[in-house]
Amino acid sequence: MKSGNKNSFLSRKILKITTLTFAPFSVFSTLVAASCTQINSENSLLSKVNYLAIGDAAATGMSEETYRDFQGKMDEAGNLSGQSYPAFFAHFLQKLNKNSLVSYDNLAVNGTSVQNWLYLINPKKYPKGKLSQTFLNSNLTKNDKFNEIGAVFGELENQSFPNFIQKIKKANLLTVSLGFDEIFFTIMKKISIVPSNLPNIPDDLKKLLDQHKKNIEQTDSVKTKKDFKDEIDEKISELKEDFDNLIKELKSINSQLKINLIGIYFSPSSSITKFLRYVLHNDFKLDLDFFDKNIDKTNSAIREIALKNNVNYVDVYDKSLWNEKDSKFSATKLGVYPKLKGQKKIAHQLLLKLALDQNENNKNIDEFKKTSNFNDIVDGKLTYKNIIDISHFAKSNQELLEKLNQGEKTAEFIDKNSNFEKEQEEKIKDSKLTPTELFKNFISSDFSSDIDISKLFGNDPFFSQLFSNIPDSNSKTFLEKINFIAEILKPLFKNKETNFFDEIFKSFFEFIESITKPGKEDKISLLTFSFEILKKFSTLFVPQIGDKIKEALKHFEQISSKPKQTDEKKAKLAKK
Template identity: 25%
Template sequence: MHKTTEDLKKYFEVQKHEKIIVDDDINYVAIGDYFASGFNSKIGFNTNGMLENGMISGLDYPSFFANELRNNNFKLNSFYNLSIPSTNIDFIMALVKNDKKELHRMENRIDLLQSTDWHAKNLYKNYFTKLFNEWNINKNDFEIYHNYIKNANLITITLGFEDLFFKLPFEKIFKLSKLEKTNKIKKINDICSEIQTLGTNIIEKYQKLIVEIKNINPKIRIVITNYIKPLLYLDRFFDSFIWKGESIKFNLYDYAFEWLNYIAKIVSYNTKSNFVDIYDELYWQRYKNNLYENVFSLFCTERGYKKVAYDLFAKLALRKDEFIANDLKNQDFINKYIENQSYWTKDIKSYSQILQTPLPNQQMFKQTFGANKNFKILTYSTIENNLSNHLTSYLNISDYLDLYLRFSNSDFGLIFKNTMLNSFNEINEKYQSIELIKSFLNENLLGKKIILPLFKQNKIDKILFILQIELKDDNDFFDIDYLYLKNKIIKIIRSNQNDIYSIFKLFFSSGIINEKKTEIKNIAISFVKDIMNTNFLEHFVNFQNDQKFKIIREYLSSLKSFEQLIDFVVENIINYSSGYSKLNNFDELWNIFIVKNKFKLLAFLHRIFNEISGDENIEKTTDFLVETIKVTRRLKNFKPSSERAIKSTILETLNLLRTNPVFLKNCFQILLKNVKNLSLYNLFLNGKATGLNLKFHNFITLNNNFIISIKVIKALNKIKKLIKKN
């Protein structure tokens, strides 16, 4: 039986009292992953700091913590944040031990770290190059990691996120949404058991790491922290997806997060280390707009890291007995500094006071936080002032994600298939295009090639930021559930054609189209067929798939000549994709396509007309047109005499056009001239035929076809009169 959420919330009492730091020179190091490295979604990279030439430069929580040590007159002799943005416990262990064999085995992680460290847009470029010199494993360039830990007397550790969250059974989680309640609860219990197995393995590795650190440096004071909840704005999104249309019976995302916290707590307890809870949940929920800023940010921005650092310092310097006996009874102090008393007391026995200032608690809080709990968090520090041009609100994650995809050995084809596509698993069986995409992505390298173009030129950042603004305008980021976010994404897709095309056209120049032309052609054709033959648009973009559209698409999809036209369109776009990549939107593509392929399209239109007006199909075509008129005019039925007259008129008109190919050609030319200005994007996504200005009089010509034009117009007017009688 797996642990319950309540089991995981348990705190443990520290078993060993550390010596209080008063006058010692502090040599402080920090190790961790994305969170401890200060990964900032506005900057796009980690923001590790160190003490160099008397200055601390980072925007990470260890740097802000180190600054607090100095601000409170502790003797900070050295400080290095050795946290690595993409890491797991195995990699940190290899660095701590300087295990050359293991480091060689994980060279892809070193390559990723090096590529981010050298990236032109990284504000903290070459941070790790200063430490690792030539990045040569065999020359002991990574031994410095071991040496800094050996020489430190204070270390903070925040680890376990990638080990747990990157290995969650996502395929099983995404399939939960289609299960009925009883089976869903059973599967959730199975997933919880898997999470527990993962967590148990992580605890074992984590404890070995702490033991190794203590063997290297028995006198080091170790402080282990938990995490702020990842993707804090999307807290409700994940479980609302699992429990679509139902009240949430079990919060699986919370359960995984509590396991992450529990790992830190139990490792601290088992290794006789200090554990400090740095997640002031009520405060973060209330002020997340200031602390997290970006909806699609994995972790917080610089203000959030300041909050963590100030809390960490305050707890480690807290005079606990005085705090419980007196400070928590002072209402003025509570109002100014305490959002939630439980946060400041529930872990109070899990750590020792290892810092001592001459100030009583309330003055220490004022020194640390300012005039109130928000003052210094919201006030720019010196380093923030220096970087203020880079800290304006925006989302910059594409460059890092691009590097992560390139250097990671994760199977991204399968990850993409099992998450993004399986999020629609309840309807996948209906759509052949989805099945072909899933099959296509089985190869990891192809998966990477498909996903990588999304991160070029920061296009995806712009779309996500537009979406973020849309979310903020509505509800200031609160209560973002699955359906709400899905509808907002659809709205953004509908109203931002140029930006969507800017992402789409990146695939044109990626090389993947030429490399896998046949497979992509089959997927594209299948995609069009799904649009024509299923409720694909209705499901994915809420397109109102009314009866009129249904009749038209079903009729067209039954025509062999129309299928040939689709094949031609798809093949043309694939063959000339490099040229189409220079355009601005889908409407331009449509316009240019018609202009460049006018004569071939005329031939296809003649072929289609010959098929629908041929002896085998003319009756079917007549019935189709009659049914279309009924649906368009919202009529259940015509009077029998009117329906016979309408059918007769349609038959006569089709035969007239069939026997006058020159006039028909002229009509098709006029049609193409007007249709090239039609916005297909608006038609399919918004149901509006914008840009089309086609009237009957456009087909009247004052040449040899004048008489035929009059006959056609006369027939159409007759049909209109018959319709009015009904």
């Protein structure tokens, strides 16, 4: 063999051996590079945001200052509107860098559930969550001046909602504020409004009230607690499955979408909350913190599903600020959702959590890790990642905060009314609603169709016959049932123009405000509430009916005014 050929042969051999030797390392390097690319893709920070918000009233801008939704929107010129936390969040992004916000769509709808949103994504696959056209067409929800709900969803009889799907495909940041209504309505459905077995009006009212008082005192509290607990636990389990499906559906539409589940909250100092808390305690023998514990349990479930699906779970309610002493952020009257300053605070908190560099030593990051203040921490680790590119706004966490707060302390910045806030107030000032108008929308929601109105008045023959006249009762919303009954009763009204709904709920709200004042807690019960409603009834009907109701109510007043024995006194008497 010639020397040249021999050298060539040896070279090829060495090359082959070398190639085979390093092949695994080459493949490994390729896999690592691909893996890194995937991780970088998943963890890539956003410098330009297409923001989409979905949810219930927590995201619509509902507050006790306006009693209406104001989700807001972004026009073609980039001008923003809205009083919701998503609107404030979008405004803050735009203020930090005018090019950072590409689009803003807040499609949150008051009174919706996770199942409703599954339906809006795929009606054929999730028919259980169908929304009623009556509900969506209400002036409170579908209003072009304050949102784009009508433009996106159109008629609910459609078999698909392509505009909504396009919004999901276009977005790169999504906030989901859902879960509260499922728990709230479950509790509401368990509460009976008027004493059971209500007598034929008004002849046997005295006898009934005596018996009802006896029934209340002999309530099997253990069974009641178990019933409530079992039903809430069942609802939370169902909620977890629904959230899991929702995340999977969203990811199947847009795999690059950065999903953020926002923890739920209810205002602990509002009149409505206080009323419900003491009704559950006084009438159903449940702990005073029953509501609070189940909100916490629901948040834990939402957090669990977020972690399972590798999406953010964010708690935006700092317990050192959002508590029973708070009157700045939380509702204090007839609402359960945050005030306008609360909406602003939520947006501020959310932006910091999604933008601040978690690896940088910073006072705010340390504050976020306090388990006494937030529930988005598991085993010392935050349940969310920063997803917004801070370098697009500032060189450090501190610089971002100073720029966001315009050089002021956070508390001062939140308290101050910005030009944006003043502009929104001007837009909504002539469109504010009353609590009654809000409640009318509330009971026109699909949740309310599950409430069996006949059970609210016991098994009374009079009401059973009255309610039997409601066609297809189970498919109608609570508002539709009330209006139908009002039409039947109209001939018995003193004034044929009486608005039955407005009169009853005006009385309801006045009662709530009055009975929840400090020192009256032991008087908060469904019995006293029933008395107020019946008292209102007596003023609406013609004398021959109204006078008899008033006479029977005198006995009721005597019963309800008798001092109740405390558990401690009962125990002492039992020992004797």
